[in-house]
Amino acid sequence: MSDLHRLSIRELSEGLAQAKFSSRELTEHYLKRIAKIDTQVQSYITVTAEQALAQADAADAAIKAGHATTLTGLPIAHKDIFCTQGIKTTAGSKMLDNFVSPYDATVVAKGKAAGLVTLGKVNMDEFAMGSTSENPHFGSTKNPWNLEHVPGGSSGGSAAVVAADLAPFATGTDTGGSIRQPASFCGLTGLKPTYGRVSRFGMIAYASSMDQGGPMARSAEDCAYLMNVMAGHDAKDSTSVQKEVDDYVSNLNDTSVKDLRIGIPKQYFNVQGLDADVKARVEESLKKLEEMGAILVEINLNMTEAYVPTYYLIAPAEASSNLQRFDGVRYGYRCENPVDLMDLYKRSRSEGFGTEVQRRILIGTYALSAGYYDAYYVKAQKVRRLIQQDFLKAFENVDVIAAPSAPTTAYKIGANLSPTEMYLGDIYTLAVNLAGLPAINAPVGFDKNNLPVGLQLIGNYWSESQLLSVVHQYQQATDWHTKRAAIAEENA
Ligand code: GLN
Numbered sequence: 001m002s003d004l005h006r007l008s009i010r011e012l013s014e015g016l017a018q019a020k021f022s023s024r025e026l027t028e029h030y031l032k033r034i035a036k037i038d039t040q041v042q043s044y045i046t047v048t049a050e051q052a053l054a055q056a057d058a059a060d061a062a063i064k065a066g067h068a069t070t071l072t073g074l075p076i077a078h079k080d081i082f083c084t085q086g087i088k089t090t091a092g093s094k095m096l097d098n099f100v101s102p103y104d105a106t107v108v109a110k111g112k113a114a115g116l117v118t119l120g121k122v123n124m125d126e127f128a129m130g131s132t133s134e135n136p137h138f139g140s141t142k143n144p145w146n147l148e149h150v151p152g153g154s155s156g157g158s159a160a161v162v163a164a165d166l167a168p169f170a171t172g173t174d175t176g177g178s179i180r181q182p183a184s185f186c187g188l189t190g191l192k193p194t195y196g197r198v199s200r201f202g203m204i205a206y207a208s209s210m211d212q213g214g215p216m217a218r219s220a221e222d223c224a225y226l227m228n229v230m231a232g233h234d235a236k237d238s239t240s241v242q243k244e245v246d247d248y249v250s251n252l253n254d255t256s257v258k259d260l261r262i263g264i265p266k267q268y269f270n271v272q273g274l275d276a277d278v279k280a281r282v283e284e285s286l287k288k289l290e291e292m293g294a295i296l297v298e299i300n301l302n303m304t305e306a307y308v309p310t311y312y313l314i315a316p317a318e319a320s321s322n323l324q325r326f327d328g329v330r331y332g333y334r335c336e337n338p339v340d341l342m343d344l345y346k347r348s349r350s351e352g353f354g355t356e357v358q359r360r361i362l363i364g365t366y367a368l369s370a371g372y373y374d375a376y377y378v379k380a381q382k383v384r385r386l387i388q389q390d391f392l393k394a395f396e397n398v399d400v401i402a403a404p405s406a407p408t409t410a411y412k413i414g415a416n417l418s419p420t421e422m423y424l425g426d427i428y429t430l431a432v433n434l435a436g437l438p439a440i441n442a443p444v445g446f447d448k449n450n451l452p453v454g455l456q457l458i459g460n461y462w463s464e465s466q467l468l469s470v471v472h473q474y475q476q477a478t479d480w481h482t483k484r485a486a487i488a489e490e491n492a
Contacts, residue, residue: 008219012168022056027117030167031047036492045090046080051118069114074169076111078108080092080123096333122157122158122160126353126357128155130153133155145187145485149185149413150411152183152184152185154178158170158172158179159172162186162218163187169215172213175207175315181406181425181426184441185454188216188441189217189218193212193213196241199232199236207315207322210433219472225249227468252469253469257289261400262297263402264298265394274404275447281446301431303390311430315360326349335351391431403428403456404453409449409453438458438461439456440471
């Protein structure tokens with residue numbers, strides 16, 4: 001079968017169960033595509049062909065023996081921020097270029113327990129800090145819709161592999177938009193769950209109070225299947241919540257778009273730098289939802305201007321603390337011939353971290369230093385609370401909130417935006433992480449250059465089922481999520 005990569009997760013699951021094809025055939029199919037097409041897309045840091053085929057054989061045996069779960073035998077790609085036992089985990093950094101974790105992240109372990117086959121580990125912005133996946137150590141991953149453009153970031157490799165059909169779905173992480181923005185840039189569906197829904201154990205930390213893993217795939221239905229595997233309490237992550245997990249797949253039709261109250265924040269659509277095509281496509285998608293019975297309600301989110309400065313104090317502050325452990329002593333990169341301990345620290349960190357990571361460590365260290373702590377870090381935490389309250393107030397009157405996922409479509413590779421220009425591109429995604437809310441990106445069309453545009457829907461706490469369900473209804477009525485980049489149509 002030459003078109004296995006065109007099947008949805010449900011079709012793949014059914015096909016395996018009905019023995020229309022084996023997991024080995026499916027896995028070999030993807031490995032062939034990766035060998036042929038990833039030379040152009042450059043999304044995989046590590047391809048684990050041998051392990052994948054062994055896992056596929058085990059999956060085929062389980063299916064034959066009647067021990068299969070829904071996803072047994074399906075291939076997946078993991079963002080290279082999730083620790084994988086015996087397979088290198090780089091977090092996109094030279095600092096961890098040779099790091100092989102002694103254990104699996106909970107998300108990876110759950111995937112294995114469900115019978116998923118790991119195809120490999122995919123590229124990202126270094127330590128998840130960035131929006132382009134132009135990685136200084138592992139190169140730039142390309143956007144499958146136009147190889148001269150970035151796939152977004154930081155989960156850019158995850159987005160690119162799905163958009164190029166080099167994996168049927170992938171894990172991502174989102175600290176300030178890193179699932180939603182690359183999903184938007186690559187025409188995919190991506191869900192950032194409520195903080196605490198998915199275990200962070202074994203997910204290399206960037207900003208611990210905001211980091212959250214989630215699924216990236218073509219459709220809400222595909223994401224729901226992966227969410228069923230990823231979600232749940234984990235005793236190894238004290239911030240993961242003991243709360244019953246929904247069956248996201250069976251809930252896909254539970255929320256009706258009819259009479260759904262969708263809040264449209266006035267401030268969001270007046271943002272300077274919001275591209276006209278993005279605005280138009282998002283508005284068209286809202287019109288479509290209105291035709292389907294939704295009620296559009298204008299709302300105010302008065303804290304919008306504070307999102308970027310607040311996030312870009314808190315996230316670097318946490319990063320500066322989290323990244324202290326990479327000191328060249330215990331593990332990771334170590335400089336050559338250090339003259340003394342201080343030299344070892346300094347040079348290992350200067351040589352092992354790229355510019356953006358160093359910038360954030362410096363900003364964070366400054367914001368946390370004795371003289372500035374109250375003026376920056378404490379103040380930012382207070383504003384963070386106001387941002388959360390702004391959302392909670394809005395949710396008294398609406399069910400979900402609509403926004404673009406990003407003000408623009410995918411940038412050109414090498415566009416070399418200044419840090420502040422780059423940070424402003426995160427305006428629509430950051431507040432969700434500051435507040436710990438769930439949000440989803442859905443593809444809603446293209447700009448004049450045929451680059452995908454994304455709609456973001458933000459939900460109240462624990463509303464993952466509702467978000468997936470609303471997007472699923474929208475995707476039943478539209479076909480944006482079925483559009484494929486030319487490179488994805490290529491056969492291996
Ligand atoms: N682009 C944002 C940043 O650079 C978000 C990254 C993320 O979500 N990991 O911090």
